[in-house]
Amino acid sequence: MKNESYIEDIAKYKDQQLTISGWVYNRRSSGKIHFLMLRDGTGIIQAVVGINDVDNETFEKCKELPQESSLRVTGTAIEDKRAPGGYELHVNKIEFTHIADEYPITPKEHGTTFLMDHRHLWLRSSKQHAVLRVRHEIIKACRDYFDSNGYVLVDAPIFTPAACEGTSTLFETDYFGSKAYLTQSGQLYMEAGAMAFGKVYCFGPTFRAEKSKTRRHLTEFWMIEPEIAFCDLEGDMEIAEEFLEYVVQRVIEQKKSELELLQRDTSNLEKVHRPFPRISYDEAVAILKKGGLDFEDGNDFGAPDETFISDQFDRPVMIHRYPAAVKAFYMKNDPNDPSKALCVDVLAPEGYGEVIGGGQREDDFDTLIKKIQQHNLPMEAFDWYLDLRKYGSVPHAGFGMGIERAVSWICGLKHIRETIPFPRTISRLQP
């Protein structure tokens, strides 16, 4: 068996006989005529079953066909304005593959907790289809951007021997008797990759064990991280904005119907073109103070601060040169003001917060050693990393983009948990 007719191609079969293989999305009946809404993963079509069109047994079975029963329906594709989608299937034969049990997700409303408990089934609904198709397009666009600009895919390991950044809480696992941690970033490994290939990127899952309970956090999420040799902060920001513009515009072009189904107002996304506004940390602080927000100079921005700053702009805003004290040890200090780090955060508009974080890396051996000491990190874990500063050290920079944050923003979702097929949060490990 090999399925060859799909609902998305229905127009090709106008007035012709075809077989649709799929599931019953919903059903309406009117005594001597049944309307079966069928879905096959590519779309939804209404199948019309009249009492005189099929044998008696088939007609009776349709009458009590539970939601999500699977079947193969043969009929003629008829253009009809009354049908959602413009076409309907006039059925003359049905092969019942499986009669489903009572389906838990009914056509009426459900709460998110209930739907998440049934995530394996919820994936069948049209809104989730749209979100995950946009996610697919975003990932494809990210890969296409780097693949077509000379980057080599160098994936980083998931098991790591020690904390990469020494800041966040990691998931610990037993690794044949010694401790291993699930990666929180592939960046350090990308620096090794950049010294080998010049331009590299990795794309994989990332784990954070912080007990974050917000609509912006997952414990397991996907991140794409490019790293470029012979590149400074300015070059890094140019790449970040070109990359983000490419991804957003690709999704707008390729996923119109999905964004429409999600009722996403795309006018804000259409503005995502270079150049993005670039402001320094100090300028951002001035914006907050002018806006009357209670903010202590030298701190990192909180979520409300980020929202206030990004609300001042109509496209993603790049904030650079944060205080070195609030950033990771590997960030290079600004030679013009050593209290600042050569880093950049890209804040998405509409309050979606940080989607990209990156910067120029410390490339001096002695300075890096001092920083590792200052952060109380175990020197022996960074032997190999320090080697990169011993054998042909060069200025280099990179960034990471959280895929789910990007999906959430581009789809206009209010919660990140719908942006990944099976979310992992502090309170969810199932299904």
Next chain:
RNA sequence: UCCCCGAUAGCUCAAUUGGUAGAGCGAGCGGCUGUUAACCGCUAGGUUGUAGGUUCGAGCCCUACUCGGGGAGCCA
């Protein structure tokens, strides 16, 4: 870890001042040849999260706990 909110039928919710726990959807039975979350009639469905307390009487008031949601912090 801290702050706020919530838990009633399979699902989504209602229940006046503390006074017999209801509706829609779903399920079951019946009706209808153009339905669009179809519609119409009937039926079944409940230890009101757990434990205790106040009261003649608690879904409602009080205490503790459990679980969940949102936010802070941390970050992408």
